[in-house]
Amino acid sequence: MKQMTVKELTSKVLKKEHVFIFDVRNESDFKDWKIEGKNFAYLNVPYFELIDGIEAVVDRIPKDQEVIVVCAKGGSSEFVAEQLEEAGFQNVFTLVDGMQAWSEHLHKAMVYEDENMKVYQFIRVGKGCLSYMVISGKEALVVDPSRFIDVYEDVAREEGVNITHIVDSHLHADHISGGRELAERTGAKYYLMKSEGAVYHFEPLEMHDTIDFEQVQLEVLAVKTPGHTPGSVSFFVNHKLLFSGDTIFVGGLGRPDLGGKAAEWALDLYDTVYEKVAAIADDVVVLPGHYASLDDEMNGAGFVGDTLGNIRARNEMMQNQSKEEFVEMVVQNANNETPPNFEEIVAINRGLKEADAEQQQELEIGPNRCALHHTH
Incomplete structure (x- = not known):
């Protein structure tokens, strides 16, 4: 199975390449935070809808383009990518360690x-x-x-x-x-x-x-x-x-x-x-x-x-x-959506609370929301 590292995917973001992201996380997680690229196309279907097969989504995925299957930590995407390969897709990759790794690169x-x-x-x-x-x-x-x-x-x-x-x-x-x-x-x-x-x-x-x-x-x-x-x-x-x-x-x-x-x-x-x-x-x-x-x-x-x-x-x-x-x-x-877990993160940064590596990872998952007003 082909794998793509977050470093390789970052290069595609910066070069504005055309990539198709098949994100198999829950819809709410996808809507809240996803891998963003100027020329990226997306399909989001939760993993649990694909456990019995991918027939329902095959027609929605391009065969002539790189497809990167993404999940939270890398496990579910491997299962889905294997099914896509069996269905004849040639250019399918899994994102190594999923959105967790994407958050940390x-x-x-x-x-x-x-x-x-x-x-x-x-x-x-x-x-x-x-x-x-x-x-x-x-x-x-x-x-x-x-x-x-x-x-x-x-x-x-x-x-x-x-x-x-x-x-x-x-x-x-x-x-x-x-x-x-x-x-x-x-x-x-x-x-x-x-x-x-x-x-x-x-x-x-x-x-x-x-x-x-x-x-x-x-x-x-x-x-x-x-x-x-x-x-x-x-x-x-x-x-x-x-x-x-x-x-x-x-x-x-x-x-x-x-x-x-x-x-x-x-x-x-x-x-x-x-x-x-x-x-x-x-x-x-x-x-x-x-x-x-x-x-x-x-x-x-x-x-x-x-x-x-x-x-x-x-x-x-x-x-x-x-x-x-x-x-x-x-x-x-003023944006009513606060950064996820911001009170706990502030407490850790202030030295009032400790968190191990796994807890820190979980607390940081998601987008930043520190900007007040963006102009384009």
Whole structure:
């Protein structure tokens, strides 16, 4: 039986290839979260409807195209793929380890390089989360690391550098941070805002206007850039790159309603957008913590990011709104669907709760919902 890895499927997403996805999960799971590609076609029929045979769906599946059978963890898709092969389909693949593996794959993309630094973006394609590594001299800084810390350690080894600094832009609600564990493994300093309420040891970002190493100066944007959470910060690197966390996205702003204080936190978000960020030049490249659509937000260079000028021009919420208009728009646009399991994930990231690898995996399954408003 032919198998396809999540890395191979990611390549097809990025190249905008034509692929047919036969998803055999329950309809509600499929509607909530699926593998997205610009030229992907889909058929969703739950596995339990196929146990007695696939005759009912054979006419709905193309024979002249790659068909990738997808389930939650890989087992059900193998059963269905075998039946398709027996029915004469030549080009059928199963996705190895299913949506569980899709949720966890990180794709590395080059973002920026000059004589002082090199920057990689790690795209979690199945979840829309972004993390970064800034390399200068023999040191590296990691921004918003996922829990798959081996990936960052492997890149550091390949580059011949030591991870010396780790920053989280805020206390994440949709995924479990790898910051604390990566710091323990590497001896790096781990920075987070004290106002986010974490109960373990870290360097409070309130105590640092800048983090300097080798040829890099990372400015912690003046106390600070709240909006998504009370302690959200952005990081301005060498006056060229703005790691915006969940404050500014390529296609929107971070949602300030997860704490149940949409109007109050929207005022903070307004001050961030119209005072702090307004002072930053148009040619600075914004590198966010999430994206909603790879098709819309990945640029021609192959990473998620855009100049601040382009983002301002596209986003009506950043254009000449009064404070009252802005708050009203934020409250109206606040998405009622919260990130799945967000209270448990926040508790883990705060250090109030422990979860083993399997529990972490289960908690993170599903899409991210951290954006407030997307423009196209």
